[in-house]
Amino acid sequence: YLNQIYYGNQSYGIEAAAETYFGKTAIKLDLAESALLAGIPQSPADYDPIQNLKSSKVRQLEVLTAMVNQGYISEQQATDAYNETFKFASQRTDIQAPHFVFYVRDLLEQKYGARFLYEGGLTIKTTLDLGLQDQAQQIVQQQLAKLPPAKNVNNGALVALDPKTGQILAMVGSRDYNEDLPNGTMDGKFNATTAPLQPGSSFKPFEYTADFLKGKTPASLVDDAKVTNEFPNFDGTFYRPENYDKKYHGRVTYRTALGNSFNIPAVKVLKDAGIHQTLQLTHSMGISTINDESQLGLSMALGSNEVTPLDITSAYGVFANGGQRVPPTPILSITDYTGKVIEQFQQPAPTQVIKPEYAYLMTSILSDDNARQIEFGKNSVLVLPDRPAAVKTGTTEEFRANWTIGYTPSLVVGVWVGNSNHEPMKNIIGIDGAGPIWHDFMEYALKGKPAEQFVKPPNIVTMRVSSVTGLLPNPGEPSYEEVFVKGTEPRTRSNYYVAPTAQQLQATATAVSAYATAYAEGTPLPPGVSLTPPALPTPLGTPHPAQSPLPSNPAASIAASAAASPPPAAPTPVATSAPKLAGKITVPNLVGLPEPQADAALRGIGLVSGSVSFSNPTGSNAAVGTVIGQAPAPGAQVEVSTAVAVVVKR
Helix, strand or coil: CCCCCECCCCCECHHHHHHHHHCCCHHHCCHHHHHHHHCCCCCCCCCCCCCCHHHHHHHHHHHHHHHHHCCCCCHHHHHHHHHCCCCCCCCCCCCCCHHHHHHHHHHHHHHHCHHHHHHCCCEEEECCCHHHHHHHHHHHHHHHHHCCHHHCCCEEEEEEECCCCCEEEEEECCCCCCCECCCCCCECCCCHHHCCECCHHHHHHHHHHHHHCCCCCCCCEEEECCCCCCCECCCCCECCCCCCCCCCCEEEEHHHHHHCCCHHHHHHHHHHHCHHHHHHHHHHHCCCCCCCHHHCCHHHHHCCCCECHHHHHHHHHHHHCCCEECCCECEEEEECCCCCEEEECCCCCCEECCCHHHHHHHHHHHCCCHHHHHHHCCCCCCCCCCCCCEEEEEECHHHCEEEEEEEECCEEEEEEEECCCCCCCCCCCCCCCHHHHHHHHHHHHHCCCCCCCCCCCCCEEEEEEECCCCCECCCCCCEEEEEEECCCCCCCECCCCCCCCHHHHHHHHHHHHHHHHHHHHCCCCCCCCCCCCCCCCCCCCCCCCCCCCCCCCCHHHHHHHHHHCCCCCCCCCCCCCCCEECCEEECCCCCCCEHHHHHHHHHHCCCEEEEEEEECCCCCCCCCCEEEEEECCCCCEECCCCEEEEEEEC
16 A cells, blocks of 8 residues: 555655655655655645645644554654654656646645545646747746846746636746755745735736726826825824835826826725725636735735735736636546546636726726836837737835736736745846746747737727826817726816917916026026916816816916016926927926926826936036936927936936
8 A cells, every 4th residue: 555655746655755755765764754754645735745845744743643642652752753854855857837737736636536636547638738838938937047146036937828718828837846946035846826926016907997897987087196194004003105116196097007007096096996896806806815804905906915826817817808707727628547538628608707898998008008108118028019918017015026917818928026935036027027028928829820909899988088187188288099988988178278379388488498597597587587377378267176187287376376476586496388289299498397396297298207317416506306407308399208308406
């Protein structure tokens, strides 16, 4: 019996088990090693000491306790054996896709029991595509090798599924199953695809979807501003999230907030959507590891609660599949030694967990390269060259892991990058670590296949809206095309922008130039220069509280302030709206403005902030934190959404 039973890791019989786990013959095993091996056959997957050392130690203690009770050893011998530190033999395997193989083994052992699985003469056909699997393994290894050692990135994982069938096509649990690093950052046996891990910002699409279901739209506005005491914690302290770039971007649309993965808006969106409602949505989409609602707070918005890469990638598959969920499966068929069919894959009926139009809203945002260019730039690794793809990155606290999860209509792929022992990496985010792996695998897997388009449901309405307010734009106001579920589209006119007259344009240009010069030189404004209307465009009507821009943005408030009192000797610069002419936008003069105000001024006219550098030139009288240089230069005619780089006084 001892020479035939299964001990896990392809080891049949005690002699093979002793060699596999400890690199010695059975007769040379000590008490601790013998007790550990004796406990394995009851459930080789659960008590595998390589994969589940904690469980195997519990089982070892049960064996030692039984030996004490039956008089074979003393309590002291049992204690010494339990406290012994094991030195396992190097575990090498030539099995193809070992993480996937052992994942399937564990599933079937739990379903059918160890004896039937290992002694039933079974033939098991799986969903794995070996070509994709081998390429996935190679891409993970190649891309990790490109990262500088100083980044401390040692492991990575990838899982790929067909969202229509749920079939698992590739599963790379670690960079190399047969490799381990002494410091624990790389454990080849660690299957990251099935391990609970913090998803970071890759969790954000779920809270946004939950808020869409409550009536919000991609054009809804959320205030990206400094958080003080809005979010109390259970212990009386306050939760004060910050954005990754340490900036505040003013009132932004949901599309912009999610596309650029701003943290502060995400927390506000979760608060609006509701933790309970968001949690229920994630459960319906296939995430099973977040359950105790009493322990959840608004930090859930930023992916602080653990999910498995397999679960969250499958949940993204719901977006890819028009809101329909199909559970992941690795099995095509199982037959016994007589040829009797034990299992045969049957395409399960999908469950419509969210309506197609709401899945489409999310797909529209995640596939919009323009929406994410503030943080990620244009044409990054998140873009596939020959087809649309929806994708989201994630980075966890202290850079302990980063993610990229994305999909086309027929393929969804999740990538995790980090260290097996969760040791922090060094300043590396999802687009740098996981992003290139996702991109290269998607390109390989889809090469030569027709480019699929995401199907727009019939009750989706497309219309132009104001880039500033999300409402119907005024003539000349920066705008873009947005998608809405029919019935949620805006019906009121934007209250922020009116196209200036030629006289106003000239007066504005003169005022801004003079004001910036006066600030830089510390002199009063020249006679005859005024910042009051008509130099500045005036917003239409009174902004609606829920739709109004930040107070720092409207030109009306600036004009009113300037009219109320004459400018001081060293005036404080103001942001002014630059015009849109013949399809172009005139770059305003930002010199002298505090950086946040310059950023708000750009966004208010349809431009974006580019790179920010810092300098402290000799002789400069500019205040710390103000803009002292910019590119393109003031007055340049540029396209909508052009990035303007600035130099800020250190």
